Amino acid sequence: MFSGLWKNKAGGRLLNCLNVKKGPKKLIVNRLLKKAKPVSKKGEEMGKFILAAVISLAMAFTLGFAGDVIAGNTTACPNPPTGLTCVINATDNIIEADWTLVNCSDGNPAEKYSVSVDAGYDTDGDGISDTYVEFDFGTSDRTDGDPISQSDLDIPIEGLDIDVDGDAVIDSPIQAELKVKGLSHYAKKLKQNNAWSNSCTVDLN
Secondary structure, rough: OOOOEEEEEOOHHHHHHHHHHHHHHHHHHHHHHHHOOOOOOOHHHHHHHHHHHHHHHHHHHHHHHHHHHHHHEEEOOOOOOOOOOEEEEEEOEEEEEOOOEEEEEOOOOOOEEEEEEOOOOOOOOOOOOOOEEEEEEHHOOOOOOOOOOEEEEEEHHHHOOOOOOOOOOOOOOOEEEEEEEEEOOOOOOOOOOOOOOOOOOEEOO
C-alpha cells in the first residue's frame, strides 16, 4: 500500500498528504490510518509499524524540505564591503580598488569578491558621459598571485576600451564608477544576490 506512495515524485500524492498547509498533522495521520486494512493481529501490528515508519520518514523529508526553503531564502553575504576606494595608477594604466574584508552568513570572510565597473563614454565630444557600459571583474581573475579572498583588485583601464557606438572606432571611457560585493559558496543553496558596497568614481580623461 505504502510503496506506491513513494514512487511519486516531489509534489505528488505523498507530499500533498503530508503538506502542513493541507491541515494539522493529526488529520494526516487519520487519513493514512483509514487506508490500512489489516487482516490479522500480526498484520495489524506490521501495518502500524510500517505506518509509523512512513510517517517518520515523510515528516523528516518535509522538515528537510522546509529547511532547504529557508536556506534558499538566505543571502550568502548580506553585509556590503565598506571603505571602497579607487585610485588611478597612471604608470601601470590601472584602477587600484581597495576595500575592507566582509564576513558572510557563515561568520567567515568572503571567499572572493565581484567588482562591477560602470564605464561612461563621451560619444558626441561635449566632455560628458552619454553612454554607459557595465563590466564585471572579480578577484578570481587576478594575476598577481595574491589570494582571491584578498580585498583589493587592479582593474586594467584598457580593458574598458570598446566600440560603443558602432562606428568601428574603439572608444575609451572618460570615467568609471566601481562597486564591490562579497561572494561565498559554503552553501550552494544560499542566494548570491549579496549587498553591494557604496560606489566610488574616478575620472579617466
